[in-house]
Amino acid sequence: MILAWCLIVTKRQITILKMIDYIQHVLKIEEIKKEHDKLMMAKIIKYENEIAELKKDNKKLAEQVNDKANLVGKLRDKGLI
Numbered sequence: 001m002i003l004a005w006c007l008i009v010t011k012r013q014i015t016i017l018k019m020i021d022y023i024q025h026v027l028k029i030e031e032i033k034k035e036h037d038k039l040m041m042a043k044i045i046k047y048e049n050e051i052a053e054l055k056k057d058n059k060k061l062a063e064q065v066n067d068k069a070n071l072v073g074k075l076r077d078k079g080l081i
Contacts, residue, residue, distance in 0.1 A: 057065045 072081070
């Protein structure tokens with residue numbers, strides 16, 4: 001009877017240890033997911049900033065092209081070119 005009780009306790013202990021290992025494994029996965037999310041957000045912010053800078057540069061270039069087109073139009077109107 002005592003031997004049977006020891007085996008039951010041992011099986012329960014093994015089950016509990018397996019559950020603890022599983023929970024630790026899940027917690028590690030969650031930690032990795034959080035780190036991944038953090039890195040991805042940093043990458044997204046970096047690219048959003050680059051896109052914003054490119055849009056500013058594009059707007060400046062468009063204004064320069066427009067200014068030159070206006071200048072050429074004025075020169076043509078005056079018959080200089």
